[in-house]
Amino acid sequence: MEQPTCHDGVCEGHTHALILAGTPVVPGVAHGPAVVVRLDISPEAISNFGTGGFADADATMDAYDAAVGRVADGYSRKAHVASGAAASVLTASAGLVRDKGLRGAVKKRVVGGEDLLAALAGAVEQFVGMFTQMGGLMAERATDLRDIERRLVARVVGQPEPGVQLPLEPSVLVAEDLAPSDTAGLDPAVVIAIVTERGGPTSHTAIIARQLGIPCVVGAAGITGVSHGTLLLVDGAAGTVATDVDSNEAERLVAADRQARAASASWTGPGRTADGAEVQVLANVADAESARSSTEAPVEGIGLFRTELCFLNRRDEPSVEEQAAIYTQVLETYPDTGHVVVRTLDAGSDKPIAFATHTGEENPALGVRGLRLSFDNPGLMDRQLDAIAVAAERTGADAWVMAPMVATVAEAAGFAAKVRSRGLRPGVMIEVPSAALLAHRMLEVVDFLSIGTNDLTQYTMAADRMATDLAHLTDPWQPAVLQLIAITAEAGRYAGKPVGVCGEAAADPILACVLAGLGITSLSMAAAAVRPVGAQLARVAMSTCESAAEVALAAADPGSARAAVRRVLGT
Amino acid sequence: MPTRTVVVGSAVGLHARPAQIVADAATDLDHDVYIGLPGEDPVDASSALMIMTLGAQNGAKVEVTSEDEAALNHIADLIEKDLDAS
Numbered sequence: 001m002e003q004p005t006c007h008d009g010v011c012e013g014h015t016h017a018l019i020l021a022g023t024p025v026v027p028g029v030a031h032g033p034a035v036v037v038r039l040d041i042s043p044e045a046i047s048n049f050g051t052g053g054f055a056d057a058d059a060t061m062d063a064y065d066a067a068v069g070r071v072a073d074g075y076s077r078k079a080h081v082a083s084g085a086a087a088s089v090l091t092a093s094a095g096l097v098r099d100k101g102l103r104g105a106v107k108k109r110v111v112g113g114e115d116l117l118a119a120l121a122g123a124v125e126q127f128v129g130m131f132t133q134m135g136g137l138m139a140e141r142a143t144d145l146r147d148i149e150r151r152l153v154a155r156v157v158g159q160p161e162p163g164v165q166l167p168l169e170p171s172v173l174v175a176e177d178l179a180p181s182d183t184a185g186l187d188p189a190v191v192i193a194i195v196t197e198r199g200g201p202t203s204h205t206a207i208i209a210r211q212l213g214i215p216c217v218v219g220a221a222g223i224t225g226v227s228h229g230t231l232l233l234v235d236g237a238a239g240t241v242a243t244d245v246d247s248n249e250a251e252r253l254v255a256a257d258r259q260a261r262a263a264s265a266s267w268t269g270p271g272r273t274a275d276g277a278e279v280q281v282l283a284n285v286a287d288a289e290s291a292r293s294s295t296e297a298p299v300e301g302i303g304l305f306r307t308e309l310c311f312l313n314r315r316d317e318p319s320v321e322e323q324a325a326i327y328t329q330v331l332e333t334y335p336d337t338g339h340v341v342v343r344t345l346d347a348g349s350d351k352p353i354a355f356a357t358h359t360g361e362e363n364p365a366l367g368v369r370g371l372r373l374s375f376d377n378p379g380l381m382d383r384q385l386d387a388i389a390v391a392a393e394r395t396g397a398d399a400w401v402m403a404p405m406v407a408t409v410a411e412a413a414g415f416a417a418k419v420r421s422r423g424l425r426p427g428v429m430i431e432v433p434s435a436a437l438l439a440h441r442m443l444e445v446v447d448f449l450s451i452g453t454n455d456l457t458q459y460t461m462a463a464d465r466m467a468t469d470l471a472h473l474t475d476p477w478q479p480a481v482l483q484l485i486a487i488t489a490e491a492g493r494y495a496g497k498p499v500g501v502c503g504e505a506a507a508d509p510i511l512a513c514v515l516a517g518l519g520i521t522s523l524s525m526a527a528a529a530v531r532p533v534g535a536q537l538a539r540v541a542m543s544t545c546e547s548a549a550e551v552a553l554a555a556a557d558p559g560s561a562r563a564a565v566r567r568v569l570g571t
Numbered sequence: 572m573p574t575r576t577v578v579v580g581s582a583v584g585l586h587a588r589p590a591q592i593v594a595d596a597a598t599d600l601d602h603d604v605y606i607g608l609p610g611e612d613p614v615d616a617s618s619a620l621m622i623m624t625l626g627a628q629n630g631a632k633v634e635v636t637s638e639d640e641a642a643l644n645h646i647a648d649l650i651e652k653d654l655d656a657s
Contacts, residue, residue, distance in 0.1 A: 088588065095591045100598070101618025127620055134626050138586065141623060 017244035022195065022220030023475060024239030024562070025206040027509060027532060029257035030193035030215050031250040035167045036228045037175035037182070041154045049157040051115035060110045064103070064120070067155035071148065072097045077166055081187040096141075097148050102127070116156060124149040166190065172232045174223055178205040188214050193234035195241050197224045200471030202454045202504055210507060213528045217241060219471045237510070237571065239562070264535035269298030271523070271534055273516060277542040280522035281534045282338075284502060286310070288329035294527050298534065301338025303450065303524020304502040305330050307384070308345045308353060317355040317380065323387035324394070331397035339398035341450060341500075341524070343429065344384055346370045346404040356380060365458070370405025370429075371415065381418065389422040402427040402450055406442075407434045413445040429502075431455035436484035439491035439499075450524070451488055453503030457481050476505040477558035482514070486553060489519035500524060509536035510565055516542065517549030540569055574636040576609065577647045582655040584628040589654035594619035596649055602639035604646045609634055616646055 054060040072094045079090035096102070105126055109119035124145050131138045131145070151161045164173065164182040172193045175182070186194075191214055199205045199218035209216035215236030223241060226232070233245040233253065271281035282303030283294035287310050291302060310326050311318060318326075331340050347353035347369060356377075361367040374381035385401065392399040403415045406428040412435075419426035427448035430436050436456065442449060453476045458465045460481050463473035476482075485501070492499030500522035505511050507529035515523060516537060523533060540548075548568045555561035581589035585606075597604045597616035606622060607613025613636055614621035627633050633650060637643035 092587055092591055095595070095619060099594070099618050099620045101615065101621035101624075104615075104618070127624070130624050138623065138626065141587065141620075 018222070018226075018242065020220045020222050020241045021559075022217040022223070022239050022241070023201055023471065023558070024216075024235075024237055024508075025201055025218050026209045026214060026216040027237035028193070028213075028215030028234075028261065029236070029253050030172060030234045031245070031254050032170050032172045032192050032232065034174045034226050034228060034230045034232050035165060035171040036224065036226065037164050037173065037178070038160060038162050039176060041150065041157065041159050041162055045157045045159045046117070046153070049117070052117075052156070054116070057107070057111045060116050060119075061103075061107055063116060063156060064106055064110075064152075067152050068097050068103070070155050071151045071161065074151070074161060074165070081166070093144055093148065096144060097152070117153060120149060120152060120156075172234055174226060174232075176224055177203070178208075186212060186214065188212050193217075193232075193236065195220050195223050195232070195234060197221060198469070198471060200465070200474040201476065201508075202457070202465045202474055203471065206504070210504070211526055211528055238566075261532070264531045267298065267531045267535040267538060269534055270300050271537060273537055273542045273545060274539060275541040275543075277516070279512075279516045279520070279537055280500070281530055281537075282341075282500070282502075282522055282524035283530065284524050284526055285330065288326065288333075290527075291330040291333040295333055297527045297530040299338075299527075299530055301334050302330070302340040303500050303506075303522055305340055305342045306346065307343060308347050311345070311347075311353055311355075315354045317383070320383050320387045320390065323384060324390040327388050327391035328394050331391050331395040331399055335395055335397055339400055341400040341402060341427070341448075341502075342388055343450075344371070344381060344401065344403050345373060347373060365464070371403040371411060372405060381415075385418055385422055385424070389424060392424060398425075400425045400427055400448060402429055402448070404429045404452070405432060405455075406430075407432040409438055409441045409445060412442050416446045430484075430488050430499075431459065433460050433484060436488050439488040440494065443491050443495040443497050448498045448500070449488060449492060451485055451499065451501045451503065451520075453481070453485070453501060453505035456484060456503070460484060472558070475558045476503065476508075476511065477552070477561045479553065479555060479557070479561070482518075482553050482561070485515065485520070486518050486549070489515075492521065493519045498522060507533065509533045510562065510569065510571065512537060513540055513545045513569055514549045514552045514565055517545030517547070536569075536571075544568060572636050572638055573640055573643055574634050575643055575647045576632055576634050577651050579627050579629055579631045579633060580651045580653045582629055582653055584631065585622050585625060585633070585650070587623070590619040590622040592654045593622060593646060593649055597642075597646055600639075600642045600645065602637055602642040604635065604637040604642050606646070606650070607634050607636070608632075 075090050075094035079087045105123035106119045109122050128142045128145050131142045154161045167190045170190055170192045173191050174195050177196050177198045193215040194209050196205050196218045217239050220241055233242045233250050271279045280300050282301050283299040284304040285291040285294050285302050286306045347356045356373050358368045401419050401424045406412050412428045416426040426446045428446050429452045430449050431452035457474050457476050461473040463470035465474050489499050498521045501515055501520050502524040506523035507525035509532045512523055512533045548565045551564040552561045555564050594617050604616040605613035606616045608625055635643055635647040
């Protein structure tokens with residue numbers, strides 16, 4: 001038998017099996033070929049193509065038309081599996097590719113003697129220039145045209161289109177990172193897992209993967225080195241990606257995972273540990289529609305109703321009556337069976353609202369957002385609270401109201417007074433570190449706390465949640481973040497008042513056990529995460545959750561914390 | 572050539588989706604139809620991109636021109652509607 005020759009990191013004639021580790025984001029095991037997302041077209045391919053060697057202008061335009069057909073089909077296929085806004089954007093792009101005006105501009109240049117790629121570049125530049133000058137909404141079309149240009153060039157030179165290609169068979173999507181436009185139209189039937197080189201647990205990729213329930217690992221350094229078509233075994237709970245796994249073994253692991261997921265699917269609530277300790281499992285919703293669909297999962301109520309999402313497209317502040325109508329629809333989804341926690345407007349930063357946001361801030365994340373919007377505009381808060389009170393009155397619902405971005409006890413007290421005067425129950429979000437550190441004093445003035453782990457992690461670690469380079473820092477498993485959660489939960493235990501978690505951390509079944517062990521009384525999450533979290537909690541006793549919390553707090557970093565907790569939980 | 576001036580009814584103006592709707596409709600017709608800002612060179616209505624280059628906002632006046640009256644009115648009527656509403 002030939003001995004493999006490997007020296008100095010260079011291997012001759014064979015490849016080594018790889019195991020890459022990243023941040024687990026959505027649990028699940030998948031085995032399939034890698035579809036590698038390329039962001040650019042190989043410059044080699046372009047220079048090899050040259051002028052294309054077409055006989056005449058007609059032949060050149062035939063090649064253009066063929067490329068247009070394939071790019072348009074690609075967009076249409078994606079539009080077909082997408083929904084809502086994403087679908088209409090994709091359909092619009094399919095239309096633009098086929099545009100006669102664009103073709104006319106390309107043809108004019110080709111007939112004038114330019115080669116196809118130069119003609120295409122010139123034609124696109126012409127329109128892009130015009131649209132960029134017009135500014136505003138028109139400037140966005142410039143971005144669309146550039147995307148179309150890239151795809152047409154790729155097709156013309158015979159390369160795969162840059163960006164996400166919809167695979168035709170079940171595949172593992174591999175990318176540097178995914179932009180929101182890439183994730184539109186992802187179909188879990190063909191995209192069986194997502195692995196990115198960069199990104200963190202609160203990046204767009206993570207949020208979309210969670211929503212779609214696609215097993216996902218982010219921050220897997222080295223994954224983009226994998227070749228297109230390589231078979232990958234992705235474990236979204238462990239955060240690992242392996243190549244060269246024996247196919248029987250892979251099948252066994254996928255089947256075992258499917259069984260566990262089926263067990264999750266059969267979880268019917270309510271949220272309890274194996275020995276019956278109560279940990280409420282609640283839903284995060286944004287409007288009436290999501291509130292209604294949340295009732296399909298075995299949740300006991302709504303732990304976070306994000307009110308600003310109803311107003312993102314409005315130019316003027318909706319009237320009290322208009323707001324009350326919207327809040328009524330949400331509050332009436334859980335009339336007797338549970339409570340609804342309403343969060344007042346969290347505008348500013350990454351969620352600009354025309355009638356409320358302060359523009360021109362240097363650091364919007366550290367600026368006038370959330371509760372701070374009411375400092376020089378108290379009427380904004382008063383009107384929203386009036387509307388919530390009207391809706392609560394109409395539906396008889398148990399409405400709890402909390403303010404985001406609270407940093408001081410005085411702010412909490414001021415807010416509480418306004419809420420109580422309207423007969424509602426006041427709480428505050430714990431996302432600014434100061435609020436976590438003062439949790440005991442906060443509970444002297446409000447009735448409950450809800451920890452927003454996404455922003456709490458961002459502010460505690462001083463790292464932008466959206467920055468892909470800082471993904472390891474924007475991880476709620478960071479010991480400092482767990483410490484602040486522990487302080488907050490302890491404050492709740494001492495005061496005998498509820499402390500819930502409504503950030504993405506609540507949607508992580510393993511972390512959910514840690515949170516339960518810390519004394520968190522409720523977990524609120526996207527509907528897709530409800531059953532896996534509920535099923536995991538139901539498998540372990542509270543004492544086990546407490547041990548898990550201990551080892552997590554004692555760990556040096558997120559990686560060892562996860563590993564230690566999984567050992568305690570036996571997963 | 573017959574021409575008719577209409578006011579753009581779409582909330583976002585003749586942009587993106589409305590432009591595409593007009594262009595698709597114009598493409599289906601047997602006759603050429605042109606759209607232009609008053610006093611300026613008109614563009615082929617069967618190209619959404621060309622329509623967008625007009626930058627016609629909600630409430631703007633545009634001239635629709637065509638040799639065929641029926642085709643002209645079909646497109647002109649479309650432009651008057653709010654094609655952005657869905």
